[in-house]
Amino acid sequence: MSSGAGVCTNGCATGSGAEDVNKTIADVTCKNPPQLEFLFKDLNIFIKNKQILNSVSGVVHSGEVLAVMGPSGSGKTTMLSALAGRVSVQSGMITLDGNPLTKTLRKRTCYVLQEDIFLPKLTLWETLYFSAMVHLPEKMPHSEKMAKIDHIIKVLDLTKCRDTVVGDHFNRGLSGGEKKRLSIACELITDPDIMLLDEPTSGLDSSTAYSLMVLLKQLTENFGKAVVVTIHQPSSQMFHMFTHLLLLADGHIAYFGDGGKVLDFFEELGLVCEPHFNPADFVLETVKKDEETVKRIIDLAEAKRCTDTWPQKLRHNHHDHGAEFLSDKDKVISGSVFLYTDASGDVIVTMAESDVEMQKSVNSDIDGLSGLAENALLLKKSSDLQTKSSASSRWATGFWTQYKMLNWRTFKQSRSRIISKYNIVNSMSVAIVLGLLWFQIERTHETIKERMGYLFFMSTYWSFMPMFDALTSFPPERPVVRKERAAGAYRLSAFYFAKMSSELPLIFVMPSLFITITYWMGGFRGVSQYFATWAILVLNVLNCQGFGYIMGSAIWDLQMCITMTSVVVLFGLLSAGYYITRLPTWLFWVRYLSIVCYPYNAMSILELGDLPPVPCANLTSFDLPECHLGNSTIITADMVLKHFGVTLPIFCYIGGGFTSEILAFFALMPKLKIVPEAIMKRAV
Numbered sequence: 001m002s003s004g005a006g007v008c009t010n011g012c013a014t015g016s017g018a019e020d021v022n023k024t025i026a027d028v029t030c031k032n033p034p035q036l037e038f039l040f041k042d043l044n045i046f047i048k049n050k051q052i053l054n055s056v057s058g059v060v061h062s063g064e065v066l067a068v069m070g071p072s073g074s075g076k077t078t079m080l081s082a083l084a085g086r087v088s089v090q091s092g093m094i095t096l097d098g099n100p101l102t103k104t105l106r107k108r109t110c111y112v113l114q115e116d117i118f119l120p121k122l123t124l125w126e127t128l129y130f131s132a133m134v135h136l137p138e139k140m141p142h143s144e145k146m147a148k149i150d151h152i153i154k155v156l157d158l159t160k161c162r163d164t165v166v167g168d169h170f171n172r173g174l175s176g177g178e179k180k181r182l183s184i185a186c187e188l189i190t191d192p193d194i195m196l197l198d199e200p201t202s203g204l205d206s207s208t209a210y211s212l213m214v215l216l217k218q219l220t221e222n223f224g225k226a227v228v229v230t231i232h233q234p235s236s237q238m239f240h241m242f243t244h245l246l247l248l249a250d251g252h253i254a255y256f257g258d259g260g261k262v263l264d265f266f267e268e269l270g271l272v273c274e275p276h277f278n279p280a281d282f283v284l285e286t287v288k289k290d291e292e293t294v295k296r297i298i299d300l301a302e303a304k305r306c307t308d309t310w311p312q313k314l315r316h317n318h319h320d321h322g323a324e325f326l327s328d329k330d331k332v333i334s335g336s337v338f339l340y341t342d343a344s345g346d347v348i349v350t351m352a353e354s355d356v357e358m359q360k361s362v363n364s365d366i367d368g369l370s371g372l373a374e375n376a377l378l379l380k381k382s383s384d385l386q387t388k389s390s391a392s393s394r395w396a397t398g399f400w401t402q403y404k405m406l407n408w409r410t411f412k413q414s415r416s417r418i419i420s421k422y423n424i425v426n427s428m429s430v431a432i433v434l435g436l437l438w439f440q441i442e443r444t445h446e447t448i449k450e451r452m453g454y455l456f457f458m459s460t461y462w463s464f465m466p467m468f469d470a471l472t473s474f475p476p477e478r479p480v481v482r483k484e485r486a487a488g489a490y491r492l493s494a495f496y497f498a499k500m501s502s503e504l505p506l507i508f509v510m511p512s513l514f515i516t517i518t519y520w521m522g523g524f525r526g527v528s529q530y531f532a533t534w535a536i537l538v539l540n541v542l543n544c545q546g547f548g549y550i551m552g553s554a555i556w557d558l559q560m561c562i563t564m565t566s567v568v569v570l571f572g573l574l575s576a577g578y579y580i581t582r583l584p585t586w587l588f589w590v591r592y593l594s595i596v597c598y599p600y601n602a603m604s605i606l607e608l609g610d611l612p613p614v615p616c617a618n619l620t621s622f623d624l625p626e627c628h629l630g631n632s633t634i635i636t637a638d639m640v641l642k643h644f645g646v647t648l649p650i651f652c653y654i655g656g657g658f659t660s661e662i663l664a665f666f667a668l669m670p671k672l673k674i675v676p677e678a679i680m681k682r683a684v
């Protein structure tokens, strides 16, 4: 699987031809994979003052599988997340081929999450297509991208479900194993050298889990990938596929080394695995035993770290008894540079993102540290340079490509939601009932109240519908967007504008049909007013959709979100000026907080603006104070509108239309923030 053409030309493939899938892999193996070393050393991670990982180390090379095992809560996911740059590392070192894992180098790794997070309405091919189009460089020819997708589909044996939708709880689609392979396929698009997979076999039956492991093994053997995989309970067949095993117990290393030698290690402590027992089950059960046994195992693992059973680069000195953190007062710079000491008093410096001034203070304050700090400073500077040089290439594709692809995808995903048969039945039946009740209503002063009732109902209905639709549409997309943005797939602005524009034609359809039916059945003012009323209605739909996004991103709990939105909407309903027109002067302003007030007032101006002046005596359906005070005997359209609380010119009611849309963008921003990529620099 070359990052180039994806078509074999140089005959470098080495597939045995024993199995179809191997042949396929061989067909697409087009490069001699680089021999890489992915190393992590002495990782220490604290979350909420609790130490989750304690001096954890390991190494994996191209063509190898490193399995990370351990009881639940032992820190496997935390470790993998740290390697992927998703969790902050307080001290330690992560390198790729001897170089600190900077943002640029991290592009050569991929992280397959435990959960398979996809948009359910897209097919497998569409999901991969999107991934390819946003992750692969724009200069790569389209045909090459398509060939790459096809090859990956073949390699992962996904051909038969190529056009199957991903599906969800309500609509069945891909099986669990197929979804997992799709997760891997999406990551393989960028041809990563290091693959980090968090419990890829959990939730799969044993044969599917085994096939997946075979696939991973093939990726290492045929493509030279280095795989780090956390795994819960592998079968003995799977266990023998691991090149190395890293066993964790309560955040400590309980074993690191050849998978095949783990039982010898346990035997040294008198812990013998019965011949018929699955070695994986045995080691897991043993590291879950009583505290004393676990301590003996951890101590032996630590002792082994001083021997040649461990790779040279990861070894501790003989006099180490594990690195101990200095007390708080001894930490020279909190959060930036960590200094810790081993039992012999050797001070180890790990650098992060501290500024130069801080590092100078390290140099001057602590005797004997200057050399170390300088080295670390150089390391930091080189990583800064790499970071700067890669800043311009933070995204594989430009804004326009990202926008275009997101637009395409959101349209596909939202189409069936917005124009669902339920929505059609709902809106059309309400429209017909409304049209019949207001059928060809007379256009006189006596029917002003009825006509305003129609406008108020329409404003309310088309405020509720898009608002609650937006509330419920965003939560299912949120994990997908967060996952993709954490992997640096696209800008938030591209996502937001695409979401707005792709749903635009869809959200226009229903209100347009609704107003066309009801406006003409009701016999309202005329053609130009019809188009103006339609435009106001559509603007209101957009505004309320934006408001729904604001609420959806501000309140994560859906139940709470729906409750709060209902409160806001009901407040808007009551204060819009239809139910109560005579608000006290000091409370008059509350109607401008009502989202319904704006379309209702703008449409009222359009409908009633042409009322001819009428004598007070002819008004029977409502009463104006002007008639009683003797100020006037003639009532004008302006006076009627003012009576109903419409006091501002029409543009004021239309102007607020896009406010929510703009505010929604800023509300979404913190919720979809990319996991700070700087985090990983803490580990270099």
Ligand SMILES: Nc1ncnc2c1ncn2[C@@H]1O[C@H](COP(=O)(O)OP(=O)(O)OP(=O)(O)O)[C@@H](O)[C@H]1O
Residues within 6 Å of the ligand: 047, 048, 052, 070, 071, 072, 073, 074, 075, 076, 077, 078, 079
């Ligand atoms: N954000 C957090 N806040 C508090 N504790 C956390 C947080 N994240 C992880 N932990 C704790 O860190 C420890 C390790 O968690 P982790 O998810 O890495 O374990 P694991 O080995 O992957 O477990 P499992 O196999 O059950 O997934 C657990 O005790 C967990 O409660």
